[in-house]
Amino acid sequence: MAKFSILTAVLALASAVQAQCGSGTPHATVTGSGNSFTANRGSTRVYSGSDYRAAIQAALDSIGSGQRVSVMASGSIGAGTISISSGKIFEGCGTINVGNRGGRGAIESLNTQGVQIPYLTMTGNPYFGLRFYGTRDLTLGEITMNLSGGMGIRFERDYAANSNVKMGTIRVTGAGSHAVETWNIDGLTIDRVIARNVGECGLLIQKTTNAQVGLVDGDNVATGTGYATLRFANNNGQNPNGNYNTNIYVDKVVSRGGGRGFFCVSQSGAAVIKEVDLANNGNNAILIENCYNLSIRGGRVNGGGEVRVAARSEFPNTRDVWITLNVDNTSVRESPCGENVNWSLTGNGRRDIC
Template sequence: MFGSFIFTAVLALVASVSAQCGSGTADVTVTGSGTFTVKKGSSTVYTGTDYLAAINSGITNTASGQRLVVSSSGSIGANTITIKSGITFEGCGTINVGYRAAHGAIEILNNSGTKIPYLTLTGAPYFAVRVYGSKDITFGVITMNLTGGIGIRFDRDQAANSNIKMDTVSVTGATSHGIETWNIAGFSINKFTGRNLGECGLLVQATTNAKIGTVDCDNCGAGTGYAALRFANQNGKLNGGYSTNIYVDKLIAKGGGRGLFCVSESGAAEITTVDISGTENNAILIENCYGVNIKGGTVKGGGEVRISARDEFANTKDITVTLKVDDTTVKESPCGTNIKWNISGNAKKTVC
């Protein structure tokens, strides 16, 4: 069932983007190097050396339902590109971005129907991409080779979001999270790849009805309690309960901090398989979470597999863990409620 969802989601995403970045005839184009030209159809609407001005002119001249292709590469400095509702923004060049406190280099705010089939970013932003109050947003192939900041951030304290779809997102070098979600009703991502991230790979919070394909993290959150995949802040809580609505196909975590971390009254999650090895902190930590089912996979070395709880929340309950665990430990403390362990491998087990 999950696999068919991902396949359907991928088909939908593929149908919404070009087979190759910039292919076909766009409504508006940004071309050139050093000197940039913006054309709307056959009309030139901007010529100049300001890369940010060229992109903004392209956006201004692209109407809802139309497609803008930015073929040029350049730097926008510590500024923000704001994407309008309903347009397709296709970034075929590389956009180098700077640091603008509390803002994104790319922002999608109070928006609907925007598509970003391709985007490549470099630099050290505060947020590379910032989203809030938006619905029916589609991201395609997103590549971020950063030296700081957060990759994609859905704001906590702004309006909620719905029906957010991502195909493949790759983030390297961010000093914080690769993707951080808040307040999304309906979220899907085919694949997230994180390399050498300072904190989480994919951090999912206050989000319901999520379909996650593969999370592949190498050295995410080293020296921290963060994880390749983290559920937090009542993630998955739906209509006051924890019926399964968060689905993950595969988690791969090599090194870094934790592999999987579920915390702060989150849950309602089914994870088909994990491949976790060499984490500095817990390979898996499930703490004050409810309704989590890890259906299979392997943990090798690194930190322990742990079920725990803190006093400020209701005790952990309704957890099933089926794993092959080698060269580390499995521990349940304090005892949870309705905890089912199916552990093979050479792990030393201390469970209730």
């Protein structure tokens, strides 16, 4: 009876969330199915035909800043791209199936301000499902990607930086690469990233400052690779003045199987992780390598690869690390010795620390 009640509640919540997408009176809508789609802005028809992507783009192009498009229809955009300009609100209430366009996103917002994507359900094999750079005040809400390859969300490395990015719950299944990869963000808030059967990272954060993340939850993420459910890399957390004063905060990391659980590398740090729950990772449960001012304040590791503090010679040595952890059925190793590495360990795990 209890299980039935829980399931009923979950289904009711899911239905309520879905019902919110397209609620009220959107400024523009896309409706239809099969090979027949219609885009309307209010009472004005702006597209009618067989091209699902063209219908969506016509609807977006018909509205102004602060206005909302609700895509009620499901369909396929092929290897095309939907572009969202500043101030527009885009709701994908149907399922948007996408193809692969080299170097591009199925949905993009580039050099924009105030874009919102409150709801989106995507399937297919994109190069990038969502692609961003140069954004300010970007908000992503309930994003679900059930993919057969490609990457989920990408913030580009070699283009304009981003500020004040917010994400709700990002669910990615089946990506061949990362579920979520960020570069060049100042001010990042993420409620949850839930990654399942993903080829590389669940959440990869790079050259990002002032970030707050709730939960990163990975199952069968990065199997057979050096990637991790959560990875900090490429000077992540380093402040503009070069110091590593704490500005990255993560509430919890959960990882089962796959590759690494948590990996901090290449002069990253400035981070606090409140809790980890890692089990049976195929590579290191935790690897901290050339990272500075990093604190793991609690949690557990059970089985899988070792917990290790390490360093490569091309970067300054790992320093200022605090780890409070219960480790069972795997080992803990510090090699080479870091600087000011502080361990508070329980559990049966073998220890080889400085």
